[in-house]
Amino acid sequence: MQMRIVGLSILLALAWLFPAIAWAHAFVTNTDPPQGAVLDAAPSALKITYSEAIEPKFSTFTLYDGQGNKLPDPTIEIQPDGVNVTLHLNLLDKGTYTLAWKAISRVDGHLTKGVYPFSIGVPGVAGSATSSDSPGSGQSINPVEAVVRWLEFLMIMVIVGGLFFSLLVLRSLKLTALEPHVQRLYRVALVLFIIGSLIDLLIQATTLSEASLLQILTQGTLIQLLLQTRYGVIWLMRMGFALLLGAWILRKKPQTAIDVILGSLILLSLSLSSHSAAVTGDVYLAIFSDWGHLMAASFWVGGLLQFAMLLFALRSMEKEEKTKTLASISHRFYQLAFISGLLLLLAGFHLTLIHIPNLGTELTTPYGEVYLIKHLLLLALVLVAAANLLFGWPRKSKTPLYILRLEALIAAAIVFCGGLLTLLPPAATGASTPIEQAQAAPPNSVLLVHPADKYIVALSVSPATVGLNAYDVLVTDADGKPVDNVQRLTLTFRYSDNTDIGDVSAITQPAGFGHYKTQGAFMTFPGQWEIAATLRFSGLADDITTALPIRLQGDSKVAAPPITPEQQADIDAGKIIYTNSCMGCHGVTGLGEGPAAASLSVPPANLQLHMQHHTDESLLDIIRMGKQPVMPPFGNVLSDAEIAQLIRYLRDLTKPQ
Numbered sequence: 116m117q118m119r120i121v122g123l124s125i126l127l128a129l130a131w132l133f134p135a136i137a138w139a140h141a142f143v144t145n146t147d148p149p150q151g152a153v154l155d156a157a158p159s160a161l162k163i164t165y166s167e168a169i170e171p172k173f174s175t176f177t178l179y180d181g182q183g184n185k186l187p188d189p190t191i192e193i194q195p196d197g198v199n200v201t202l203h204l205n206l207l208d209k210g211t212y213t214l215a216w217k218a219i220s221r222v223d224g225h226l227t228k229g230v231y232p233f234s235i236g237v238p239g240v241a242g243s244a245t246s247s248d249s250p251g252s253g254q255s256i257n258p259v260e261a262v263v264r265w266l267e268f269l270m271i272m273v274i275v276g277g278l279f280f281s282l283l284v285l286r287s288l289k290l291t292a293l294e295p296h297v298q299r300l301y302r303v304a305l306v307l308f309i310i311g312s313l314i315d316l317l318i319q320a321t322t323l324s325e326a327s328l329l330q331i332l333t334q335g336t337l338i339q340l341l342l343q344t345r346y347g348v349i350w351l352m353r354m355g356f357a358l359l360l361g362a363w364i365l366r367k368k369p370q371t372a373i374d375v376i377l378g379s380l381i382l383l384s385l386s387l388s389s390h391s392a393a394v395t396g397d398v399y400l401a402i403f404s405d406w407g408h409l410m411a412a413s414f415w416v417g418g419l420l421q422f423a424m425l426l427f428a429l430r431s432m433e434k435e436e437k438t439k440t441l442a443s444i445s446h447r448f449y450q451l452a453f454i455s456g457l458l459l460l461l462a463g464f465h466l467t468l469i470h471i472p473n474l475g476t477e478l479t480t481p482y483g484e485v486y487l488i489k490h491l492l493l494l495a496l497v498l499v500a501a502a503n504l505l506f507g508w509p510r511k512s513k514t515p516l517y518i519l520r521l522e523a524l525i526a527a528a529i530v531f532c533g534g535l536l537t538l539l540p541p542a543a544t545g546a547s548t549p550i551e552q553a554q555a556a557p558p559n560s561v562l563l564v565h566p567a568d569k570y571i572v573a574l575s576v577s578p579a580t581v582g583l584n585a586y587d588v589l590v591t592d593a594d595g596k597p598v599d600n601v602q603r604l605t606l607t608f609r610y611s612d613n614t615d616i617g618d619v620s621a622i623t624q625p626a627g628f629g630h631y632k633t634q635g636a637f638m639t640f641p642g643q644w645e646i647a648a649t650l651r652f653s654g655l656a657d658d659i660t661t662a663l664p665i666r667l668q669g670d671s672k673v674a675a676p677p678i679t680p681e682q683q684a685d686i687d688a689g690k691i692i693y694t695n696s697c698m699g700c701h702g703v704t705g706l707g708e709g710p711a712a713a714s715l716s717v718p719p720a721n722l723q724l725h726m727q728h729h730t731d732e733s734l735l736d737i738i739r740m741g742k743q744p745v746m747p748p749f750g751n752v753l754s755d756a757e758i759a760q761l762i763r764y765l766r767d768l769t770k771p772q
Contacts, residue, residue, distance in 0.1 A: 142166045142227060150619070153234045153583055153636060157207040161189070161214060161231065168197025168221035170344045176202055181211040181581045183613070183640040189214075197221050209236030211582035213639040215616050221345045226322050228617035234582050234636040257538075263314045264534035269420075269527060270308035271385070274360070275378040275410070276417015277301035282375065284418070284447050290440065296428035297421055298364070305361050309354065316340075316350060346388065353384035382409040404465045411458035414451065416526045422448055423523035445519075452500075484657075489532035496525045563646070564717055564742060567661035570598060571717065572648050574606075574663050581641055581667050588623060588631045588648060591717075597629025603651040604631040611664075612642035641667045643730065664733050682763065689764025692757055696749065705768055715745045726769040734762050 145164040148154060171193050178186040189202040202214070214231035277297050285293050320331045320340050331337050341347035360377040386405040422444065429437050499522050561579040565572055567590075575587040586606060590598040607620040623631035638644050643666050650659040678686070693701075702709040705722030712719050726734075738758050741748035749758065 143229060146231060148233060150231050150233070155236065157235050158204060160204060161202040163200045163216070163231065165198050165200070165218060169193070170219040170221050172339060172343050173219040175217045177215045179213045179215065179640065181639055183642065207235055210234070211636050211639040219344070230617050230619045232619060232636050232639045257318070260318050261535055261538060263311050263318065264537055265531040266311040267308060267315060268534050269530045270304040270311065271381055272413040272417035272530065273304040273420050274301045274308065274417070275382060275413040277304070277421045278374050278378050279414045280418045280421045283451055284444060288443055288447055290444070293425060293428060296425060300421060300424050302364055305357065305364065309357055312350070312354060319346070349384050349387050353381055356380045356384065379410060382406060382413065385409060404462045407458055408462035408466060411455040411462065414455045415459070416530060418448060418452070419526050420523050423520050426519065485532050485535045489529055489536070492525055492529045492532065496522060496529065499525065561665065562720060563663035563665060564720070565661045565663050567648065567650060568659045570650065570659065572661050573717065574646060574648060576665060579665065579667065581639060583634070583636045584638065585634045586623070586632065590629050590631065590650065599625070599627070599629055600652065601631065601650050602653045605649045606633065607647040607649065608637045609645045609647065610640055610642065611645055612640070638667055664730070666730065685760045685763040686767050689760040689762070692753065692761045693764055705765070717745050722765060723769050726765055731762055735759070
């Protein structure tokens with residue numbers, strides 16, 4: 116009993132020290148000049164430092180001017196370490212510029228994209244910015260890729276765990292008659308692992324090249340990925356070990372140490388593509404810890420799944436014989452699980468120190484949320500295993516069988532979370548520097564107002580043009596009272612007119628009375644943008660995010676086409692609707708100075724500035740649904756056709772004179 120209690124204590128400790136499996140992502144850690152900077156003179160070069168080495172073959176850098184025109188490609192110089200990149204530029208004129216970059220991690224081939232905005236000859240100083248992961252700023256995950264990644268990890272753990280289970284449990288108990296049942300399972304698992312790896316390779320190739328499946332197969336992209344990247348070489352090595360293991364297993368003979376060695380080498384190939392392979396310290400020790408962690412987890416999780424599946428093979432036994440067999444297997448298995456638990460404890464402690472030094476900060480990110488769910492599931496697994504360890508075996512009851520199946524189900528869920536963590540980058544640790552020598556914002560600005568959970572976010576953008584802008588975010592509660600306890604407020608800028616352009620984010624600085632400010636050349640193209648304001652509060656597990664659309668006009672002036680009689684009829688009808696429904700708040704000319712404006716908790720929008728920054732579709736939604744807390748919904752009063760007429764009139768009312 117004392118030994119069981121010690122084992123339970125070790126398992127409970129593992130619930131908090133079991134490390135997250137995380138694959139690598141190449142993020143920008145430093146730039147010279149700073150991202151978003153406003154420079155007095157044109158730079159001769161841009162220098163970018165990444166968090167880990169990137170693949171030159173698939174990494175691209177494209178420079179655009181303020182009108183979104185592509186400029187001649189800079190000369191790219193990537194240092195041998197793969198981390199430091201220098202881009203030699205041609206002579207640039209005054210204006211705003213954006214370097215759109217796409218980087219492929221040399222460690223595991225993950226794609227990250229971002230933008231490097233800067234301006235030349237524009238007064239003011241900008242804040243710094245961060246890059247975004249390939250799935251997008253919201254770090255969305257391809258469901259197919261998530262399932263495939265889960266399948267890969269689960270199957271390789273079943274394979275290696277099954278090999279250990281046969282050698283160390285069944286054979287040691289002289290239950291060799293049960294080995295064929297286990298062998299069938301890991302043969303199926305090996306086939307599924309190879310299929311999953313092939314699908315994962317195709318997903319990786321289409322993601323990196325941003326091309327269709329047919330294109331990567333016909334244009335040689337897949338061959339380039341396999342032969343010219345570190346990810347591809349490791350993938351080929353992994354498949355080689357898997358095929359050798361498959362050929363060895365097909366002998367239909369009892370498993371030997373060679374099977375275990377080949378399975379262990381497959382796990383080692385996964386460690387070579389993990390974050391441990393990208394650490395700046397003792398990389399060999401980090402990879403060894405990661406590999407040891409996977410080995411121990413495979414015996415525990417994979418062996419547990421094998422044990423659960425073995426129950427089906429024991430259904431034909433007599434009840435007494437089955438109970439005796441299960442008791443002996445469980446006694447032996449949990450003894451070895453205790454040893455694997457010790458290995459997990461040692462490897463987990465080391466990997467936690469390396470990869471998760473700021474756990475409290477990461478728990479409020481998507482990565483941290485999955486990490487937390489995984490550990491809660493692990494705690495549940497430990498508690499269920501403890502019930503089996505302390506009370507279940509070798510009692511003559513069916514209850515342990517159901518508990519064992521529950522253990523296996525929880526273990527599969529833990530592996531799924533581990534697969535998700537390989538697709539999510541850890542929380543960024545960088546923070547923007549305070550704005551120095553910030554000049555007063557221009558008098559003309561655009562006010563964007565949108566609810567965010569139980570708060571109201573009002574974003575003022577001045578002067579709302581391509582290039583340098585000042586951003587002032589006012590956060591209030593539903594009653595209009597300022598909210599000053601936002602721990603961090605981040606603005607993320609997404610260029611909607613070109614999805615190939617990555618997102619750029621800036622962390623605002625508190626300015627008091629609910630205001631959070633930043634300044635910089637973050638929007639460097641004309642067209643449709645979306646500014647996402649993300650609020651982080653201490654004590655809240657989830658961030659609060661709201662999206663605010665804005666459209667920037669270019670410098671070119673194009674004469675508007677003449678208005679047709681049908682359009683004029685819509686304008687006239689829209690004017691009547693505006694007079695009856697909108698003029699009281701927005702005023703005769705749309706400046707927001709209507710007679711009812713003074714009584715509102717949030718000032719009405721200045722339509723003369725506001726209209727150009729919204730599409731007709733977004734205006735239709737705003738008018739139909741309303742804008743809390745002051746603008747009521749008109750969808751139950753006006754038809755979509757009438758709202759379209761109102762928008763037509765507003766376009767005419769606010770067109771440049």
